[in-house]
Amino acid sequence: MEMYGVLLMLAVIVRTETQVVHRDVQFSGCSDKEKEYLMGFDGEEIFHADFIRKEGVMTLPDFGDPISYPGGYENGVSEMEICKQNLDLDIKVYKPSVEQLDIPDTSIYPKAVVLQDAENTLICHVTGFFPPPVNVSWTKNNQIVTEGMSLSQYRLKDDGTFNIFSTLKFTPKEGDIYSCTVNHKSIPGQPITKTWDVDVALPSVGPDVFCGVGLTLGLLGVAAGTFFLIKGNNCN
Numbered sequence: 399m400e401m402y403g404v405l406l407m408l409a410v411i412v413r414t415e416t417q418v419v420h421r422d423v424q425f426s427g428c429s430d431k432e433k434e435y436l437m438g439f440d441g442e443e444i445f446h447a448d449f450i451r452k453e454g455v456m457t458l459p460d461f462g463d464p465i466s467y468p469g470g471y472e473n474g475v476s477e478m479e480i481c482k483q484n485l486d487l488d489i490k491v492y493k494p495s496v497e498q499l500d501i502p503d504t505s506i507y508p509k510a511v512v513l514q515d516a517e518n519t520l521i522c523h524v525t526g527f528f529p530p531p532v533n534v535s536w537t538k539n540n541q542i543v544t545e546g547m548s549l550s551q552y553r554l555k556d557d558g559t560f561n562i563f564s565t566l567k568f569t570p571k572e573g574d575i576y577s578c579t580v581n582h583k584s585i586p587g588q589p590i591t592k593t594w595d596v597d598v599a600l601p602s603v604g605p606d607v608f609c610g611v612g613l614t615l616g617l618l619g620v621a622a623g624t625f626f627l628i629k630g631n632n633c634n
Contacts, residue, residue, distance in 0.1 A: 435474030447474030
């Protein structure tokens with residue numbers, strides 16, 4: 399049973415010297431395995447319901463005039479019940495048709511500058527796929543890893559496809575190889591795998607070398623000058 403999604407979109411026009419259109423979005427999605435309910439504004443997620451922890455999560459960063467969404471989680475639970483009823487009804491009523499499938503595009507990159515033995519985060523960005531769900535897994539040196547892994551909510555794009563982020567906390571060690579594997583029903587053959595090698599830049603020795611050479615040449619110059627000065631005095 400695939401995820402069934404309902405997208406409600408409200409355009410708000412703010413009148414100043416020019417007209418600015420903002421978009422307020424509510425997304426509800428469900429399947430036999432997954433549930434998702436989120437609120438967004440202008441392409442940014444504001445709130446989502448965490449059905450595992452049974453709580454609502456405000457995802458905006460802290461700022462001077464924070465907003466809240468009272469009853470958001472309870473509303474999400476109610477939306478999921480409606481979603482499941484609609485999904486069951488649609489399966490019975492509508493005949494199967496050719497399903498739209500969009501293959502995900504995947505990239506992997508570190509969150510911060512990579513430093514030896516300093517904890518960091520790898521990000522696997524999966525974008526442009528339809529429909530949900532996708533399966534994301536991580537390996538380190540060809541061994542599956544789950545500790546330190548997290549997965550974001552599905553995020554709807556303007557073209558109707560979805561984004562999702564998976565992160566993995568890690569401590570860089572020279573020579574380690576990490577990979578992110580994405581599986582989706584649109585992918586022909588093997589799942590998509592992107593790899594990332596730990597390549598820690600060593601501190602530059604150039605300035606130290608130049609300073610050392612400069613100091614050596616300077617001392618040689620002083621010694622040579624002293625030698626000729628003494629020779630000149632002896633000649634007199």
